[in-house]
Amino acid sequence: MATVSMTVNGKHVSADVEPRTLLVQFLREHLRLTGTHVGCDTSQCGACVVHLDGRAVKSCTTLALTCDGAEVVTIEGLAKDGRLHPMQEAFRDNHGLQCGFCTPGMIMSAIDIVRRKGHDLDEHTIREELEGNICRCTGYHNIVRAVAAGAQAMKGGEPLKKAAE
Amino acid sequence: MYAFDYHRPKSLRQAVNLLAKVEDAKLLAGGHTLLPTMKQRLAAPANIIDLNGIAELAGIERKGRAVVIGAMTRHADVAESPIVQEAIPALAELADQIGDPQVRNRGTIGGSIANNDPAADYPAACIALGATIITNKRKVPAEEFFTGLFETALEEGEIITRVSFPLPSKAAYMKFPNPASRYALVGVFVAKRGAEVRVAVTGAGADGVFRVGAMEEALKARFSPKSLEGIKVPSKGLNSDIHADADYRAHLIGVMARRAVANATGKA
C-alpha cells in the first residue's frame, strides 16, 4: 500500500491505495464519485475524462499515485451553489444526451476545448476535438450543438484555469 | 493489471540510481502505452519508476540551430509551443495529430520514441530531421536509435532525457490516420536541410520507420512534388493487415510523400 494525497473538486483527500490503482478506480471506488464512467478501459472512449491540473485526461489510463499532489476536477465538481455549469446546462438545453453514459466525459472534454480553442467554436473544430470521446446514442449532432452553445455561455464566466506548466 | 511496487524519484539522478537498484523495473512516462499493455498483461513489471515528478525532464528550448525537447514534454505542449511552431512548424503539426486531445495531454515524446511503435509519428520526424536522442549516458543519432519493431538502441539502465532536432529549411509531415486508432496507417515526413533531403516513412514498414532513397535522390535534384512522379515504393517488407494491405500502403506512401513535398514548398 502507498499513500496518495490530492485535491479533488476543491477538497483535500488522502488514502492508502495499492500502487496499481487507476485514477478512475480511486475516484469511483474510494471517493464514491461515480459520475466518472468507465466505458472501454482501453483509453479509446473518453467516458472517464477528468481534469488533472486543468487538462482533460483519461483517468482509466492514469495511475492514482501519479496524481499525488495534483488537482483533479470531476463532473461532480462543476456545479456551483446548486447551479449547473454552463456546459452542463447547454447539454440539457440542446438535448446533447440520450442514455447519458458518455456525457460526463463529453462535458469535461468540452470545457478543455474551450480552454484551448476559445469560445467561438465552429462545427469542424468541435468534431475534430471530440475525437477521443465516443457516444453510442446521439449520432453526435446535438452534442456538437451543445458544445458550441456551452462555449458561448461560458463567455464572461470566471477565467478558465490555465493548465499547470 | 498485476501488482507492482511504485517509486517516484524527484531527479534524474535518483531515477538512474533506482533503475540500477530495483529488479525488473519499467519507467512510466505518460503511461498511454505502458498502462494499456500492463492491463492486457503483456507487461508485468515488478517495479514502476514514475518520471512524472522530475521537472528537469520536461521543457522546450531553442539552442542555436536546433530545438531541444525534454523527454517528459507532452505531445500537447510540443503542438502548442511557439518555439516549435516558429522553428519547425511540421513538428508541431505532427504532435497535434497524435491520437486525440486527451492522449496528447498525457503522452510524451520520450515515451513515444522509447516505445518505437511501427505506427507512431515521432520516429518519422526524428529520422527525417536527423535528430539526436540524448540519454543519461550518451547521444545517439536517430538513424542508429530505431533498430526494429518496438526495438531501440536503449540499453539497460538508460533513460532518454532530451531529443535535439536540427532546424530544416523545409519540412512537412503528411499522415493518413487509421480512422479508429488515429495511429498512422502511413505517415511521411519530408525534410530538406542544405543539400540533404530525407524522406522517412512510418506506419508502413514491417520493421518500423524507414527511409526512401529513390525519393530522396529525386528530391535532391529538384525539390518538387513533380520529381516524385513515377517513383514506386516496393510493397515487399510493408505491413498487411485488416486495415490496409501492403500494395495499398505502398501506394499511400507515394501520395503522402507528394503531398508532403507540396506542403513543404508552400504549394499545398
Ligand SMILES: Cc1cc2nc3c(=O)[nH]c(=O)nc-3n(C[C@H](O)[C@H](O)[C@H](O)COP(=O)(O)OP(=O)(O)OC[C@H]3O[C@@H](n4cnc5c(N)ncnc54)[C@H](O)[C@@H]3O)c2cc1C
Ligand atoms: C488512444 C490512443 C491513440 C494513440 N494514437 C497515437 C498516434 O496517432 N500516434 C502516435 O505516435 N502515438 C499514438 N499513441 C501513443 C501515445 O503517443 C503514447 O503516449 C506514446 O506512444 C507513449 O508515450 P508515453 O509517454 O505515454 O509513454 P509510456 O506509456 O509511459 O511508456 C512507453 C514505454 O517507453 C518507456 N519510456 C518512457 N519514457 C522513457 C524515457 N524517458 N527513457 C526511456 N524509456 C522511456 C517506458 O518504460 C515504456 O516502455 C496513442 C495512444 C492511445 C492510448
Ligand code: FES
Ligand atoms: S474508460 Fe477511459 S477511455 Fe474509455
Ligand code: FES
Ligand atoms: S448518450 Fe448514450 S453514449 Fe452518449
